[in-house]
Amino acid sequence: MATPTPNDASARSLDALSPFDPELLRDPWDYYRRLREEAPVHRDPGTGIFLVSTYELVTEAIRDFETFSNRFGRVMGGASALPKEVVEVAKEGYPPVDTMLTADPPEQRRFRKLVNKAFSVGRVDKLEPRIQAIADELIQGFAGGGAIDLTTAFAQPLSLTVIADQLGVPRKDLPTFRRWTDGFVAQLGQMADLETQVESAKMIVEFQRYFAERLEERRQSPREDIISDIVHATVEGERSLDVPECLSILQQLLVAGNETTASALAEGIWLLIRNPDQLELVQNDLERVPALVEEVLRLATPTANMWRVTTKDTRLGGVDIPANSMCLLRYAAANRDPEKFPDPDRLDVDRENVADHIAFGAGIHFCVGAALARKEMTVGFRTLLERFEGFRLQPGAAPPEHRPNILLWGFDSLPIELSPRS
Numbered sequence: 001m002a003t004p005t006p007n008d009a010s011a012r013s014l015d016a017l018s019p020f021d022p023e024l025l026r027d028p029w030d031y032y033r034r035l036r037e038e039a040p041v042h043r044d045p046g047t048g049i050f051l052v053s054t055y056e057l058v059t060e061a062i063r064d065f066e067t068f069s070n071r072f073g074r075v076m077g078g079a080s081a082l083p084k085e086v087v088e089v090a091k092e093g094y095p096p097v098d099t100m101l102t103a104d105p106p107e108q109r110r111f112r113k114l115v116n117k118a119f120s121v122g123r124v125d126k127l128e129p130r131i132q133a134i135a136d137e138l139i140q141g142f143a144g145g146g147a148i149d150l151t152t153a154f155a156q157p158l159s160l161t162v163i164a165d166q167l168g169v170p171r172k173d174l175p176t177f178r179r180w181t182d183g184f185v186a187q188l189g190q191m192a193d194l195e196t197q198v199e200s201a202k203m204i205v206e207f208q209r210y211f212a213e214r215l216e217e218r219r220q221s222p223r224e225d226i227i228s229d230i231v232h233a234t235v236e237g238e239r240s241l242d243v244p245e246c247l248s249i250l251q252q253l254l255v256a257g258n259e260t261t262a263s264a265l266a267e268g269i270w271l272l273i274r275n276p277d278q279l280e281l282v283q284n285d286l287e288r289v290p291a292l293v294e295e296v297l298r299l300a301t302p303t304a305n306m307w308r309v310t311t312k313d314t315r316l317g318g319v320d321i322p323a324n325s326m327c328l329l330r331y332a333a334a335n336r337d338p339e340k341f342p343d344p345d346r347l348d349v350d351r352e353n354v355a356d357h358i359a360f361g362a363g364i365h366f367c368v369g370a371a372l373a374r375k376e377m378t379v380g381f382r383t384l385l386e387r388f389e390g391f392r393l394q395p396g397a398a399p400p401e402h403r404p405n406i407l408l409w410g411f412d413s414l415p416i417e418l419s420p421r422s
């Protein structure tokens with residue numbers, strides 16, 4: 001074993017490691033293992049944040065939603081958490097409000113009811129031919145094989161086009177959508193410098209203005225799309241949603257519905273490249289694609305971490321957590337817990353409990369878009385594996401580098417080569 005250097009995280013105590021250290025965020029797996037083994041509920045002394053890392057304890061916290069609240073909006077852009085330059089820009093837009101992800105029952109249930117129908121398994125099944133058509137159109141761009149960037153040529157445009165179609169925005173606006181997503185992702189990551197934060201805030205204001213106009217258009221003349229559904233929705237005779245609430249929901253759908261699914265698709269191909277036995281297994285039996293989807297979700301866990309805030313003094317895993325503490329539920333660490341998934345770092349599509357992962361969370365905040373994400377991944381992997389073979393990293397290319405983002409795990413580029421299947 002190599003002798004640890006002073007910079008080597010494995011040589012330092014957990015207390016000496018910052019959960020926001022970019023190096024740890026880029027390569028967190030050994031850190032996660034240590035958290036699970038040494039301190040499944042660990043208070044980070046630098047920030048006072050409680051890190052929860054085993055499968056059992058993460059699911060226990062998720063299910064106790066009255067104690068572990070999702071009203072963590074203030075960490076992700078509440079005025080008190082932001083530099084004044086960012087607050088100045090944000091003032092030009094609509095005020096942030098808490099809807100699905102950042103709300104608790106009963107409000108959260110009310111918002112969920114509005115969007116659940118749009119993303120139900122039945123409705124998503126009907127979308128399959130459209131998702132397939134988008135995938136087929138994208139692979140036209142590299143039908144002859146060769147060198148491509150899988151992220152920008154396939155994974156990102158597939159998920160972006162699907163969600164933009166669902167929201168009912170024209171394809172010509174897709175590049176703008178991509179920029180907005182990058183802005184939201186940077187804000188969520190909480191790692192950006194001031195200039196990037198100001199830029200992200202400007203993009204969010206742009207996004208709000210664009211959608212405020214679309215909402216008004218649909219208010220006057222509804223169409224068959226989610227913007228119209230949201231603007232005209234009423235639940236149990238309550239008032240309809242106001243513009244900031246609609247914008248908050250649309251923002252969640254855009255980011256959650258786009259970035260995470262794109263990451264899962266690109267991570268999946270990267271995992272297959274590094275596991276040729278599994279690539280061969282699935283390629284020879286495409287019936288295994290749904291199991292591949294689940295195993296990729298477990299190992300990639302694109303929503304690597306999620307916040308909670310305690311509403312009262314509590315105890316988890318034998319550790320006292322005071323009221324109003326920020327907790328980081330480490331879904332990615334839980335999904336590699338050997339107590340739940342033997343040989344957890346291995347991609348194994350034949351794993352017995354392949355669908356037991358919590359990549360979509362669990363309980364009342366279970367991902368609204370899970371059926372859509374699974375469908376996009378199934379169509380995406382099936383199309384690539386049916387049409388191409390010889391997946392490999394481009395000669396001389398460095399392995400993809402993950403973004404240092406506290407919540408979302410993913411990379412911006414995957415330079416690969418592939419050949420049409422003979």
Ligand code: HEM
Binds near residue numbers: 306361362370
């Ligand atoms: C592979 C892709 C995806 C992953 C890994 C993922 C992951 C998650 C996770 C872990 C949560 C729970 C957060 C918590 O516990 O607080 C969540 C919630 C959510 N997801 Fe996804 N998601 C994905 C795709 C999508 C898609 C396609 C959409 C929309 C079309 C979407 C919309 C949402 C929304 C709105 C919530 C908040 C629900 C609530 O709090 O009630 N997600 N997602």
